[in-house]
Amino acid sequence: MNDLKSNFLRTVKYTFSGDKRYRLWLFILFSVIFFGIAAYLRQLNTGLITTAMRDQVSWGYYIANFTFLVGVAAAAVLLVIPAYLYDFKPIKEIVLFGEMVAISAVVMCILFVTADMGQPLRAWHILPLIGSMNFPSSLLVWDVIVLTGYLVINSILVIYALHRIATGKEYKLALIWPLILISIPWAVSIHTVTAFLYSGLAARPFWNASILAPRFLASAFCSGPAIMLIIFQIMRKVSKIEIEDKAIFKIAELAAYAMGISLFLLAAEIFKEFYSGTVHLAPMKYLYFGLHGKAHLAPWIWTALVFNIISFVLFLLPRTRENFMYLNIGAILMILGVYIEKGMGLVIPGFIPDTLGEIYQYWPTMSEILITLGIWATGALVYTLMAKLAIGIYTGAIRFTTEITSG
Amino acid sequence: MTKKENNEPGKAMIDRRLFLKSTALGLAGTALPLKKARASIWNSFFQEHFSEMDDGEIKKVLERLEQENQKKYGRNIDIRADKPIEGVKFAYALDLSRCVGCRKCVYACVSENNQSRNPQIHWISVLKFKKDDKWIDLENADRYYDPNLVPEDDSFYMPVQCQQCEDPPCVKVCPTQATWKEKDGIIVVDYNWCIGCRYCMAACPYGARHFNWSKPGIPKDEINPNTHYLGNRPRYKGVVEKCTFCVQRTRVGKYPACVEVCPVGARKFGDLLDPDSEIRYIIENKRVFRLKEDLNTIPKFYYFFAT
Numbered sequence: 052m053n054d055l056k057s058n059f060l061r062t063v064k065y066t067f068s069g070d071k072r073y074r075l076w077l078f079i080l081f082s083v084i085f086f087g088i089a090a091y092l093r094q095l096n097t098g099l100i101t102t103a104m105r106d107q108v109s110w111g112y113y114i115a116n117f118t119f120l121v122g123v124a125a126a127a128v129l130l131v132i133p134a135y136l137y138d139f140k141p142i143k144e145i146v147l148f149g150e151m152v153a154i155s156a157v158v159m160c161i162l163f164v165t166a167d168m169g170q171p172l173r174a175w176h177i178l179p180l181i182g183s184m185n186f187p188s189s190l191l192v193w194d195v196i197v198l199t200g201y202l203v204i205n206s207i208l209v210i211y212a213l214h215r216i217a218t219g220k221e222y223k224l225a226l227i228w229p230l231i232l233i234s235i236p237w238a239v240s241i242h243t244v245t246a247f248l249y250s251g252l253a254a255r256p257f258w259n260a261s262i263l264a265p266r267f268l269a270s271a272f273c274s275g276p277a278i279m280l281i282i283f284q285i286m287r288k289v290s291k292i293e294i295e296d297k298a299i300f301k302i303a304e305l306a307a308y309a310m311g312i313s314l315f316l317l318a319a320e321i322f323k324e325f326y327s328g329t330v331h332l333a334p335m336k337y338l339y340f341g342l343h344g345k346a347h348l349a350p351w352i353w354t355a356l357v358f359n360i361i362s363f364v365l366f367l368l369p370r371t372r373e374n375f376m377y378l379n380i381g382a383i384l385m386i387l388g389v390y391i392e393k394g395m396g397l398v399i400p401g402f403i404p405d406t407l408g409e410i411y412q413y414w415p416t417m418s419e420i421l422i423t424l425g426i427w428a429t430g431a432l433v434y435t436l437m438a439k440l441a442i443g444i445y446t447g448a449i450r451f452t453t454e455i456t457s458g
Numbered sequence: 459m460t461k462k463e464n465n466e467p468g469k470a471m472i473d474r475r476l477f478l479k480s481t482a483l484g485l486a487g488t489a490l491p492l493k494k495a496r497a498s499i500w501n502s503f504f505q506e507h508f509s510e511m512d513d514g515e516i517k518k519v520l521e522r523l524e525q526e527n528q529k530k531y532g533r534n535i536d537i538r539a540d541k542p543i544e545g546v547k548f549a550y551a552l553d554l555s556r557c558v559g560c561r562k563c564v565y566a567c568v569s570e571n572n573q574s575r576n577p578q579i580h581w582i583s584v585l586k587f588k589k590d591d592k593w594i595d596l597e598n599a600d601r602y603y604d605p606n607l608v609p610e611d612d613s614f615y616m617p618v619q620c621q622q623c624e625d626p627p628c629v630k631v632c633p634t635q636a637t638w639k640e641k642d643g644i645i646v647v648d649y650n651w652c653i654g655c656r657y658c659m660a661a662c663p664y665g666a667r668h669f670n671w672s673k674p675g676i677p678k679d680e681i682n683p684n685t686h687y688l689g690n691r692p693r694y695k696g697v698v699e700k701c702t703f704c705v706q707r708t709r710v711g712k713y714p715a716c717v718e719v720c721p722v723g724a725r726k727f728g729d730l731l732d733p734d735s736e737i738r739y740i741i742e743n744k745r746v747f748r749l750k751e752d753l754n755t756i757p758k759f760y761y762f763f764a765t
Contacts (some may be wrong), residue, residue, distance in 0.1 A: 098672035098695040099654075100577060106668050109659040111474060169654015171695025175632040176653055183507045183635045184649075190656050191633035249465065253753045254627060254663035333597055342597075405620060407665040408596035413499065 053454045054382030065449050066436045072289065073439075080153050080432045090418045091166060098170060101418040106401040107411035112169070113421045115394035116426070117163040119274065120156045122267060122393060124201065126275020127153035128238035129305055131419050141298035145283060147212055150205045150280055151437045157202040159430035166422050190248040197241045204234050209437070217444045217451040255401045256331035257338075267318045267393070272309035274389035277362070277382040282378070282434070290442045299375050306385065309364035310359060312391075319345045334400040336420070339361010342404065349414045352396045387401045471502055478722050487496055498522060507635065508648045508688070518663040519650075521689060540626060541707040542642035547645070547728040548703050549758040550714075551740045552617060555765045556724035559608040559615030560628055562715035564726065567619075570704060570715035574674035582619040582700040582716060583665060589614055594749075619716075620645060620666035620701035621749060621757030628658035637698070642701050643730070643758055646688035654696040662688040663750050664757075667700045703727070730758065 067077070080351045094101045104111040130149035133139040148233040165171050176197060186192045208230060215222045246264035253259050280302050286296045324335045338348050365381030372378055402408050415423070443449040473620070502520060509521065529533040540700050564582045573579040585599040589612055592598060599616075607637045627646050629637055636651040637658060659667045673695040685691040685707035705716035708727070712718075717725040727736035737760075740746065746760040 097669065100672035101672075105671065106579075106659065106665070109656045109669060155649050164655075165657070170652065172693070173634075173651070173653045176507075176636070176651055183510070184748065185633050189631050189633040189657070191631065191655060197632070206686075248657075252631070254661055265685070330597065396740045401660070404597055406596075406663050407585060407601065407666055409600045409601055 052241055058451045061438060061449065065262065065443055066360075066440045070440065072150055076435065077432070080428045080435070084432065085426050087422050087428065090421035091425065094418060094422065095164075095171070099167075101416060103413050103416045103419065105411060105413075106406040107409050108399060108413040110398055111413055112395070112403070112415035113163045113167040113422055115229035115398040116423055117160050117167075117246060118397060119266075119390050119394045120160045121198070121242055121311075121428075122271030122389070124160065124198075124273045124278070124316060125238045125271045126152045126157035126267070127205065127310075127346050128235050129272055129276055130279070131231060131235055131238070133305075136235075139241075141295040142301060143432060145294050145298055145309075147209055148280055148283065148286070150209050151434055151441065152275070152282065153205045153210065154167075154437065155434040156183070157198055157205070157429045158433050159426050160198055162200075162426045162429060167203055172402040175243065190251055193244045194241075194248055197237065197244050197353070199235055201234075201241050204230055204237060206236065209441075213441055213444050214451070217449065219450065224404035239268065242271050243389060249401065252401075255334075257334035257401045258397075259331075260320060262316055262320050263358065266313065266320070267307050269316055270389045270393050273306050273313055273359075273362075273385050274393070276306040276387075277385040280306075281379065281386075283362060284375075286438060286442070288400035291446045292442045296373075299378070303366045303372045303381070307363060307372070310363040310366065310385065314359060314363060317392075326431065335403055337403050337410070338396065338400040342410060345410050346410055347414065348399060351391050355396060357390045358384040359392065362388060470707065496575075498526060502526070502650070503651050507651055509635075509638070516687070523687075531681055531692065533678060533681065533683065535685055535692065536684045537659045537687055537691045540706075542640050543709060544641075546623070547643040547729060547730040547758070548708060549728065549741075550566060550622070550703065551737055551744075551746065551762060553724040553726070554614060554616060554761055554765045555763040556722045557584075557615045557617065557721055559586060559603065559605075559610075559613070560721065561605055562719050562721060563617060566715045566719035567701070569680060570682055570707075571701075572674075572676055572685065572692055573668075573699075574670065574693075575680075576675035577671055579668045579670070579674070579699070581666070581668065581699075582617050584615055584617045586610075586613050586615055588612060588642050603658065606764040611687060616761070617677040617716075618664055618666070618749065619759075620703075621664050621755070621759040622701075622703060624756035624758060627661040627663065627753075627755060631657045631661040633657065640688070640705075642709070644705055644708075645700065646702055646705065647698055647700060649691070649693050649697045649699065652697040654698065655660065656698065657697055663753050663755060666765065667698050669698050672696050672754065 056429055087277070102111060130142055130146045134143040134146040165174065168174065177184050177192065184192050184195075204425075208227060211227055212222060243264045246267040247253070250257035250260060250263040280299050283294045283299060294352075309316050321335070323333050333342060336342055337346070338352050340346065341349050362381040363384035366385070372383070382431045399413055402411075402413070440449070486629045505519060508514070508516070511527075512689060516539050521541060522607060523534060523537055561584050564580050564584060565571070566578075567581050568575070572582060573581060585596070585601055586603040587599055603613075606675055622643055624639075624643070626639060626730055628647060629639055634653055634655065635650060639643060639645050649758060654669070656669055668695055674693050676692070677750055680691070682690060684706060684710070686702075689702040689705035704712070704716075708714060713727055714725075717727045717733065719756060725734055728735035730737060732738065741760060744762040744764060746762040748757045748760060
């Protein structure tokens, strides 16, 4: 028991202390979180009228971010597969950090959904036994189940590995092998279910497409890896951890294939909608070209398309992929491109025109932006603290007392 | 049944269900100032799902809500929970050839059903269409036409409200079963169970669901005090609401407010299961259609042209 306590205290102390840059980074994150919380308290008090959402566009920036982040979380699988199934050494060494990205992303997902709720205190109504979860009918229930499960799986994987190394015990792959195997289809499932949440709605022709789930997965395997390869470069710069170039280039290569598929699926969708030209075309026409002179998303979606194409080329060609300047430009364009396309570019046109034909041009308010930034900062904080601890354990800077018998 | 009014924490723990809730909701539970909390807050937080309560429990809840409303609005608001009438299924018909687009139904509905005035919530939207080859072309519908000009010769009007689907997508997607179809075919919302996720609003093809983006604003003297738990009782901030065919009226044999107020008699209402009802006559003898039939939601709301 004493060991547990002292190990815990040591862990907390270690994760929060560091050099000047580290402390400044934490300070920035806490400040942003502070403003986010302040804005959220105001929203809680006044109601969601502090947002720009209305009956016509009843989901907005929160759900857009949620959708994007489910993709980021799912993308951890892109490291797990080469690491464990193909035993690709350079990636195996960093797979833990990918799983941490997944954990942080799921935490953010949960926060975004909570921020979007009109009655967050009643969240327990969705739970089984004590609430009245509408299972299996509601896809939102499925989403809660798969996201929670994914969080648990990845947390166990990370905690087990770190604990083993920190206590100097052998890492028994056989013991967690089933969990690793499950995590692969589970990662696919979280994004599939999130896509089904939209595509199951016949009332919204823009989402009611069977291609949505494949598109979600393809774009997730772009943005997730792009985020990871930027984080990995930062980590090896600011800490003693070693991450091989080979691992980073491999991740970029995989992202390139994913972007190729993503662009192809988009083209298939655009052809079908525009060529058949039914009344269901309206939202897509609105998104790319505008309707009745209203086109507030068009500049954004074209930007996203251009970014996605450029990043695809930069990641596809070995010459640019293995040049860190081009690689990083590509990664940033890819993140932004997918963020626009799958965030606002997916959620908002679902509601424009609304089911009775009205066009309400939604754009997030300052309050929504502050809360969103606060949640992103929370995710970054969660990742930073986890990564700091993990690097400490990897490099031997922190060790646990070994008398612990628990595991 | 004692558990509903039980405000002594020690005693409450005996109850299995409350115990489960308290444990699983440790965080939420401890966040509540338990000792100081009025029984009302505690009971309202842990109020059960409507369908899981027996008559006695419902009665207690209604009493508590009436007290809360007394405090909030400074007047007595009667909340009933009349059950569906056996063997009745309500349906609606609307004669588009008569509707003049005056929006009297919209405002009668607002005052009958205690909709928020500020921000404005309307359960009925009247759409204006041009009388041209495009027919019901939603994309070119106008919801914000000038009421002083109606009826305009080149236009026709189509009021849209909850279509009370037989296969309602909103009920299907609700994660907490806070909305459901009653035996008389009416889709209702339990405002004390809705978590405000608005998935139902995304799923509804008719724009029939409305959200309380802020605390509903209704002048005290304009409140209709005759209410139903599943219908027009005062709502909360952060929950979804919708047309219930005036459940507080129709279950005691009255017409919905919109039917009564319509100056041109365009609105018809009745029992779908009664072969001699007016609604059955219309369905069998007029050329009726339903909105977005291709979605297979099977609305119980029929549009027709009598002349």
